[in-house]
Amino acid sequence: MSGALLEVRDLVVEYATGRERFRAVDGVSFSVNRGGSLAVVGESGCGKSTIARSLVRLLTPTSGEVLLDGQDLARMNERRLRPIRSRIQMVFQDPYGSLDPRMTAAEIVGEPLKLRGVRSGAEREREAAGLLDRVGLPSSALGRRPAEFSGGQRQRIGIARALASRPEVLVCDEATSALDVSVQAQVLALLNELRRESGLTYVFISHNLGVVREISDEVLVMRAGRMVEHGPTGEVLAEPREPYTRALRAAALDPTTMRGRKPRDVLAAAKGVTR
Amino acid sequence: MIGYAVRRLGQSVLTVFLTVSTVFVLIRLAPGDPAAAFAGPLATTEDLAKVRQMFGLEEPLITQYGLFIKNLLTGDFGTSYSFQAPALDVVMGRMPYTITLAASAILVTALVAIPLGVWMARRADTRRELAANVLTIAGQSMPEFWTGVMLLTLFAVVVPVLPASGFATWGGLVLPTVTVAVLQIALISRLVRREMCANLAAPYLTVARSRGVSSFGLTWRYAMANSAIPVLTALGTRFAAMVNGVVVVEVVFAWPGVGSLVVRALETRDYPLIQATVLVTAAAAVLVQFLVDLAYSVLDPRIRLGKAVSR
Amino acid sequence: MLDVTDLRVELMTERGVVKAVDGVSFSIESGETVTIIGESGSGKSTTAMGVLRLLPDDEAAVSGKIVIDGHDVVGNPRAAARLRGDKVVLIPQDPMTALSPVHTIGGQLGEAVRLRDPSLSRKAAADRAADLLGQVGIPDPRRQLGRHPHQLSGGMLQRVLIAIALAGRLRLLVADEPTSALDVTVQAAILDLLLRLQEETGMGILMITHDLGVARLVSDRVHVMKDGRFVESGEVEQIVDEPREDYTRSLLSAVPRFR
Amino acid sequence: MTTAVTPALLAGAAVTRRRRGRKLKLWAGSVCTAIVVLPVALANLLPIPGPDQQDLGSRRLAPLTDGHLFGTDQLGRDLLARVLHGGQVSLLIGVLAVLVSGIVGILAGSAAGYFGGWVDAVVSRLLEAQLSLPLLMMLLLVVALFGASVPVITMVIALAQWPEVARIARSLVLVEREKPYVDAARMLGLRRAGVLAVHVIPNIIRRAGLVVLLLLAQAVLLESALSYLGAGPQRPFATWGRIISDGQDYVTTSWWLVTLPGLVIVLLVVGVNLVGDALYERR
Amino acid sequence: AGPTGSPAPGSMVLALNRSLVSLDNKLNQFEAAVTVQRGVRQALTRIGPELTPQPVLAERFELTSPTEWTVRLRPAARYSDGSPVTARDVATALEMYRKVNGSFIASFFPEWPEVIEQDQLTFRLRTGKPLPILDYLMANILITPSGANQAAELQSGIGSGPYAVMSADRGTGVYTLRANPAYWGPKPRVDTVHVRFIQEESSRVVALRSGEIDVIDTISPDSAEQLRNLPDVALTSSVGTRINQLFFNFRKPAGHPLADARVRRALTFAVDGRTLAEDVLQGTVIPAEGVVSHILAGAVKTGRYAYDPDMAGRLLTEAGVRPGDLDLKIIWESGEFPSDALLMEGVQEMLRRIGVRCTLQQFEPGGDISKWRQGRAGDWDILGNGFSVPTGLAFSALQGMYGGTAEREKTRDTYHGYVQPQVVKLLESAAEEVDARARASVVAQAQQAVWDTWPCLWAFIPRSLLAHRKRVSGLSLEPTNSYDLASLRLDG
C-alpha cells in the first residue's frame, strides 16, 4: 500500500451570498494514503463540512483538484462522476436527518446495492442483513424505520449504507458529535475496527481533539478556511506549533487530567489565545 | 435590495405582458363573434362583415396583435365595442368599486380572522374550539352565491336593515363584504391557528416566558410577530385574487366592479374591454404581490440578507 | 437558595405518562454551583424546567417540594412566575432557537430590562441594554442592539441570553447545557463569564451538562442522573476521581482523550 | 409507586385533548363524508326515482311529502335523486380535478423547489400569472373555447387549482431538499431526478396530499360557481352547482331547492376538511 | 337615500336586467331600455297601447301619396336646452340610423325614406316603393339635435322627452334623470328617476322587496310567484309583441325527416303546450294560435297546437318515420326567455315519451349560437328563440321571420333557412298595398301559408311581467314591454 489514494490540491470553495462571494475554503491541500486516516479539526464555521462535501462532490469546488486515484473529481460532470461516486462515501453528522424517514433499514442499506447493480430483492436483503450485522445491528432491525432506532443505531445504519457501496474512502463529517459520550465511544470503536479489517481510508472531521486522537494518523488544523497546521496526530497534539492549535488544546476540558488545576487557570490559558 | 426590487418588477411586467398576450389570443380563438353580439340577431352577413371591418377583426391575427401592442405603448387600450367608449376608461370607472370591496373584505377578514385564529390556537382542541372550527369550515364550504342570496334574504327582506344591492350608501358595502369575508375568514383563521400553534410551542417562547414576559406579550408580541409572514402572504394573495374581481358576489349584489364587467364583456365578446380589464387587474394583482414581497423583507429580517434561513 | 425535595415530573405524552423525573432531591446555596450530569434523555432538562415551573400544566404534573428563596413554587405557581426573570433565570439548551427570530436583540433585551424596571424610558432601557451587552463581553454593544438573532453567532447569542439574565437581581441561574452547541474555545469563554458573574453576585448556579469536563471545571457538587433518578451524588473531585457507581465509571471511560 | 397524575389531570392534558380532538374530527369527518359519499356512490341501487323522471303534476313539493325525502323540483323531479345522481358527476369532476391538479401541482412545484434556477423561474412566473388573471373569466373562456364537457370542466378546475398544490409542494421541497438524507442519496450516485422521485416527493406527498384533499371541497364549490355562471357541464347532467343555480330563483318560495343541495355540499366539505385536519395533525 | 338604501322622497329607482349602455337605440334595443330611452328622447310617433301609431313630435303624419308621407312637427316641441325640434333633426336622425353598422332598427326598413324639407316644421318623407307602414316604423327613430347626432349610440346629451339626463355612467349602467323643465307636454310628476342595473334576477327581486328599488321589469314566473302576495308590491303584466318558438331547422337536406312538413306536424302533437304554459311557465305565457303574437296589428289565428301523443306516433309512422329513428338536438342561448332551460327539459321529456330522443345544448351569451343558427357551425334540429317586433305590426314579424328568399339564403341571411316562395310573394304584395283592408287580407293569407308549413314544434306568447312598489302608481305596461315614465306618480 503506497502512494496517495486521495489527494486534494489547492482547494478553493466560494459561496455566493447575495452579491458577494464568501470564500469558505481557501487553498487547502492534503493527501491521504490508502488505508490512512486524516482528521480535519477546527472551530465551527471554519470550512470543515465544506471540504467534506467537496470530496464527495455534493458541491462543486470553485477551483482546485480532488484526485481520487489520480482522477480529478472536482471538474467531472455528473454523468461521468456517477459510476465513481461509490468509491468515496460519507457518514453524516446528523443521525436523525440523514436517513430517509420513510424507508426501512433494509431499503436504506439496499439502495446503494441497487445502484451497484444487485437486481434481485432477496439478494439485496441478504447482503443488507450482512452489512447491518457487520455494524452490530441485529437482523430484526431490517424492517424497522429510522424513527424506531436510537441515535447511535441510526449512525450505524448510516455507516452500513456507506459500506454497501464498497467505498475506498470514507469521509466522516462530525459523525459522532451528536452522540452521547458512551455511544460515541462505541461508534468510534466500530470505525476503528472497520478500518483494521477492510483497509478503509478515512477523512475524519471533528472539533473534538479527543476523538481525533482515537481515530487518525494525521491531523489538519483549519481556521477560517485556511490550513494552519498539518502533521502526524501525536506531534500536533502534543506540541502544537500554532497558537490557534494551542488554544484549541487548552480549551478542551478533559475531566481526568484537570486534577489540581483551578478553573480560572484553565480558562485563562484558553482565553489567552482566543481573544 | 433595490436591485432585487427592479429585477422582480421587471419579471412581473413580463408576466403581465405574457398574460395579456395569452388572453388576446385565447379570446380570439374562442367561439363567438363580437360582431354578432354587437349587431343583434337580425343582422345580415353583410352587416356583420361591416361591423367586423369596423372593429378591425378582418385583419390577420398577427396584424391585430401588432396593432394592439403598438396602441398599448401609446396608452391606447382600444374602444370597447359594447360601451363605445375607451376601454380603459370603462375599466378604471369600475376599479374603485372592486378595490373598495376587496379592501373592506380583507380588512374585515384580518380583524376577525386574526383574533379568532389566536383564540383557537390558545384553546386548541377544547370543545368550544372544535365547534368554532367546524363553523369556520362550514363558512368556507358554502358557495358564495348561496351565502349571498341567504344574507340578502335575511338582512334586506326578513329584517330589512341593510340595502340589498349596489353602492348608493356605505351600508351597501356591508353584505357583499360579509359574503366575501365569510370564506376568507375561514381560510385565514385556520392558517393563523396553525401558525400560532407552532409558534406557541417554539423554544424561544418558553425562554421568553422564563424571563417574565406576560402571557399577552407572549401571544401578541412574540407568537404573532412570528406568524405574521405567512398570514400576511395569505392576506396579500387573497387580496390580489380579489382585485381581479369577486365575480360571483359582484353579480349577486349588483356591485359595479370589474368582476361583473368582465363577465359582461365576455358575453358580448368585447375584446378590447376584456383585454383592458385583464391588463389592469393583472397589473394590480401583480403589484399587490410585489408589495407583499417587499413587505416580507421588512417583516422578516432573515430575508433581508437574501440568504436562506434553513441551514 | 434552592431546595428541592423528592421532585417528580410526570409528562403526559402521546405514548402515555412518562416519569421523566422520579424523585430527586438537591439544594443549592448562594455562590454555589451544582451540576447535574447524565446521558441524553436522563431527565436533566425536565428537572430544570420543572424547578422553574416552565412546564405547561396540561403537559406535565409536578409534585414534591421546590422552595426558591423561601417561596414554595409547587403549591403556588404564581410565585414562580413572579420570581422568573427577576431572581431566577434560565439559560436554555440551544441559543440558536432561544430568541425570537423576528425581533432585534435590543428589542428583546430592552423588554427584559423594562420588565424589571417599568419606570425606565425607552432610551434609558436601551442604554442599560447596551451596558449589559458590554458586561458580557460583546464588542460594540450599541450596534448589536439593532441586529437580529440570525446575524449573531451561537456564542454571541449565548452571551445575549446571559445579558438578559443579568437584567434582574439574579439569585439563581439555571443553565441547561449552556455550551453544548458551542466550540471549545467559545465554551471556555462562556464558562469563564459565568464563573466571574457568580463571584460578583453570589448567585447560585444549577448547571446541566453531559460533558464531564465542564462539570469537573465549574461544579462544587455533582449529581449523576440516569432514568430520572440520581445514581450518584457528591463533591466533584470525588465523582471524577473515585466514582463509586459503575454507571459513572462507564461515563468517564467513554470520554475520548487527546493526551 | 406514587403518581401525581390524576385521571382528572390526564383528561385535561394537552395530549389527551389533542387525541380526543383528532379522534372526534376523524370520526365526525368520516361520518359527514360517508353520509354524502355513500348514497351518491350507491345512487343507482337505491329505491329512488330516476333523476330525470318528471312529474309535472307534483312540482315543487316540500320535503317529506309523497315519499319525496328532499321534495321535488320545478319539473316534479325527485330532488334527492337529482342530488345523488348529480353528486356522481360533481364528485367525479371533483376527484378527477384534484387528481390532475395534485399530480401536476406536485410535479411542477417539486421540480421548481428542487431544481431551482430556470425551472423555478418558469413555474413561479406561471404561478404569479395564474394569480393575476381573473380566474373565473379565464375558466369561462376556456369552457367557451373547448365546450362544456365533463373532461373540459375537470381540466378547467384542475387549471384553477394546481398552483395551490404547486406552491405548497415547492415550499415543502425547499425544506426537504436541505435535509441530509437527500445529500446522502445524491452521494450514493442517484440522478437528481431520481432523488426527487424516490426520496423527496414520497416524503412530501403526504402533507401535499392533504392539501389536495382539502381542494376536493373547493373543486366541488368551483364546479358549482361555474354552473352558476352558466359554464357547467352540458345538460342533462344535474350537477350540484346546476341544481342550486337552477333553483336559486325560488329561494324564498321553495327554500329546499337551493338549501338542501347546499347543505349536502357543506356536509361533504366539512367532512373532508375535518378528516384532512385530523390527518394533518397526526403527522 | 335612506339608511337602508330606499329612495329619497320625490325620487324613484328602476332596476333594469341589462346594462343600459346608452340612451339611444341605434344599435341595441332591448325592451326595458325603451322606457328610459323614451323618457329622454322621442320619435315622431309612438306605438300606443292598442298597437297603433300615435303622434308624438309629429303633429300630423299623413300618407299624402302612395310613396309620400307629409309630416308636420309640433311647434311647441323643444329640447331640454330650449331649442326647437326641426325637420333637419329628423333628416339627420334618419341618416345616422342608416350609417351605423349593424342596426337592429334598420332591418325593419325595406328602404330609407328621403326627407324633403318644406319649412322648419313641415317636411315630406318620400320612398321609392309605397311604404304604407312608415308611421309605425318612424316610432323607432329617436330625434336628437342634428348637431349633436352621430352615427353611434348617444350616451347622454339632450332630447325632447319629459326627462333630462343629470348623470350618466354607462360603465355601471347608472343614470339619473331629472324632470325636464322645458318639456313641451304635461309636466312629469316624479322629479327624479334613478336607473340602475341589477343583472341577477333574484337580487332584483330582493331589492324590490326591501324597498330599495321601485320597479323591476321582465321578471320570471317564479319571481312573480314570490312577489304575488306581498302587501307593498303590485304586479302587472301585458301580453307582448314577442313570440317565442321552438323553431325547426329548415336547412335539412331533402329526405331528412324534418324536411317533411308531415313529420314536423307530427312532432307538434307530442308537446303538451298547456302543461308547459300553465305548470312549467306558471301561466305567464299563452300558447300561440298563429305564427305571430296575436296582439300585433294584422295578426290572425291560424290554428292551435294540440297535444295528442298517440296521434304523434301515428302521424310519424304515416310519414314513414319510426320514432326511435329520430334523435333531435335542441339548442338555445341562455336567457333567451325566462325559464328557458326548464322548458327545454320539459320538452325533452315529452318527446322522450313518444320515443324521440333529444339532446340539449345550451349556449352562453356571447357564444357561437349565431353561427349555429346560420348553419355554419354544427347541425341542430330545433332552436329555442324569440322574435320581438318593435313596430307592432304582424307584417314586420312575418317579413323578419318568413320573408327569406333563395337569394338571401346564399349568405345564410334567412331565418333558419326558412325559404317559401309563396309566402314571399304574398308578403311582397302586402308591402306595396296601400289599401289597409286589402293589405290585411293578404297578410292573413301569408300567416296561414306559414302555419301550414309547421315551422315550430311549439310557440307561445309571453306576458311581460313587471313588479313595482305600491308607492308608484300610474304605471301602465304596454305591449312593447315598456311604459310611459311621464305618467308615473309617487305616493309617499
Ligand SMILES: Nc1ncnc2c1ncn2[C@@H]1O[C@H](COP(=O)(O)OP(=O)(O)OP(=O)(O)O)[C@@H](O)[C@H]1O
Ligand atoms: N450554502 C452556504 N451559503 C453561504 N455560506 C455558507 C453555506 N454553507 C456554509 N457557508 C459558510 O461557509 C463557512 C464554512 O461552513 P462549514 O459548514 O464548512 O463549516 P464547518 O467547519 O463545518 O462548521 P461546523 O463545525 O459548524 O459544522 C461558514 O462560515 C458558513 O457560514
Ligand SMILES: Nc1ncnc2c1ncn2[C@@H]1O[C@H](COP(=O)(O)OP(=O)(O)OP(=O)(O)O)[C@@H](O)[C@H]1O
Ligand atoms: N415532550 C415530550 N414528550 C415525550 N417525552 C418527553 C418529552 N420531553 C421529554 N420527554 C422524555 O423525558 C425524558 C427526559 O427528557 P429530558 O429532555 O429531560 O432529557 P435530557 O436529560 O435533558 O436529555 P438531553 O441531554 O438530550 O437534553 C426522556 O426520556 C424524554 O424522552
Ligand SMILES: [Mg+2]
Ligand atoms: Mg460542519
Ligand SMILES: [Mg+2]
Ligand atoms: Mg436536555
